[in-house]
Amino acid sequence: MTTAPERTEPTPLAPGAPKSGTTFLGLPTAPRGVGHLRGDRSFPDAARGALRDGQLRANLGHATSTIRAKRAAVVGEVPDWEQLRQAGKALKTATMARLDEHLVELERQVTARGGTVHWARDANEANAIVTRLVQATGTDEVVKVKSMATQEIGLNEALEDAGITAHETDLAELIVQLGDDAPSHILVPAIHKNRAEIREIFLRTMPQFQGPDADRDLPAEPRRLAMAARTHLRERFLRARVAISGANFAIAETGTLAVVESEGNGRMCLTLPQTLITVMGIEKLLPTWQDLEVFLQLLPRSSTGERMNPYTSMWTGVTPGDGPQEFHLVLLDNGRTAVLADEVGREALHCIRCSACLNVCPVYERTGGHSYGSVYPGPIGAVLSPQLTGVEDNASLPYASSLCGACYDACPVAIDIPSILVHLRGEHVEAQERTTPEAVAFKALSKAMSSPRLWHLAQRAAGLSRFLARGKPTMPSMLPPPVSGWTRSRDLPTPPRETFTQAWAREHGAQS
């Protein structure tokens, strides 16, 4: 055991980064130049394009309303849902309070069962570890189970640079990969594509449809498209020697890892190859086997709206004669400890990636996932990404919300996303070294947004300025103070006719 380092001398952040506040205790955030936590545009700039894309909005609206209804039905049939939710929240809080001890125990258990545990400070280190492990097997291709952590660190790109091909095997990930696109939803990464668009991608890219003799009869039906994917991947599963997965849960007490999925692609990857490499954020941990009873009830109902997802795989280290005979677990920090250092923001680490908050979010429903610029979109992305990267690198995300509170109500572990958003807005302001007019304006906005009454007043003021802008694409700098201090230096997108909150209330019935 080492003793805690001195807490007086913070190590510097990434070069060029503004000094952070005292909150982070100098803990490094996720490095720049690798992975997918930062967009190349601010949220308002990216969202503007998405809002004009009628097809995208139709696809998203259909998908999110379908899944909202399914979730509501299966959550409604659980009489003790609220008790499970509070247990989930408390369990995650308890886990974080003893995270170091639980990680050491997990390492001990996995090692005792024939696995090897690796620690990665950041994305670069994790990518290097995985690349080295794959190279050691002598193969140049791997199959992958959908994993947010490996997307976060840009593992596929790192493998490609080393001449290793990574085949995504989740249907939606496959659609995204073949379409040379980016995921836009945690659970359904291709939620922005409809069946006709998917058919076109498959016909254009899958080897089975190429060549003069290929049978190109592929109707745009979900069943037929799924069968095309099955054919495409079958051969790859059977020949794969290495698989890479994420993990939904890891049990410290027993060393058990769990992957929750639907299609069976996860089972293929976790069962058939000789070598399995699992990349897991250090926050995915649960202390005891019993704790899983809470999360295996919360997760499927919240994510796919099913009582239980079709397949959950659990394994500990290596089982002789059954499944991979070599198992590596890579434990990833990449900014998580910086999040942990923030007493308000650390709750974002409780997230079990169910995506319920995306599906109920009026902002997400209209802008889609790509606008957030990070693999973590929607309400959770708005609080997690800026903390992982440092708020200066995702400064617009804490403002990508109307603070309506629907995300909090839907969250199976009761993460108070609106409060973290408001907290981060204040943080962003404090991060400004000088008291610029922008900083003052943001601080005022943050204050207004933290109070429903002030926020509605401010939104009505914005509605007025839309009228003044007379349909011009951006508003002139004529907002009342303090916002005028901000708009003086830049164009603000013209606010929509309705605020998100108003549109939500109109379309879904009034909310509190």
Place this chain on the structure above:
Amino acid sequence: MTSAREEVLGRIRTALGENRPEVRVPRDYRTADDRPAEQLLDVLLDRLEDYKASVLRCGPDQVGATVAAALDTGLGAGWDPGAVVVAPGVPAGWRPDGASEDDGRPAVELAAFAATLTGIAVAIAETGTLVLDGGPLSGRRAISLLPDCLVCVVEAGQVVGGVPEALHRLDPNAPLTMVSGPSATSDIELQRVEGVHGPRTLVVVLVA
């Protein structure tokens, strides 16, 4: 140079500081289901069918014949018993004549079989879930994965009400697979399609 391990653990200690919160976890959710066994069987059947599994009920002395009927359902009449692979611990009375016992061949070769017959470790009524544990009755993980039709025999004593009771009965270090209906995807317009990479047909023989 500090190792990544020491550094990450050190960062966690720095982040948490001296005063770590003591957290009490409320466990006032349901941990037992006291509905009568017969009712749990009905719930299980309902949930299984809801997720497009076929269910055949039979008495303890009719398992063999019902397994044959299950294979008729999954493969169509006239199936070849040699194309059915059986987990090593499945009782002789359940097995179709001429079925192949899993001989430990390389996992990918199991893809050549048309159907699989296994028992299970635990079934969860509330969620329609069968849990296979890698033991002799469930077989290794690959046999319930590669053939396109899976027939599972569930005995009444294996059925529990909810998730907590099921986890309590299981060995956390066994290779566990929880199966709830046939494999499925909702990735295209959120429309559920049964059967992607795992078995496209799941037939359950419920012995009670």
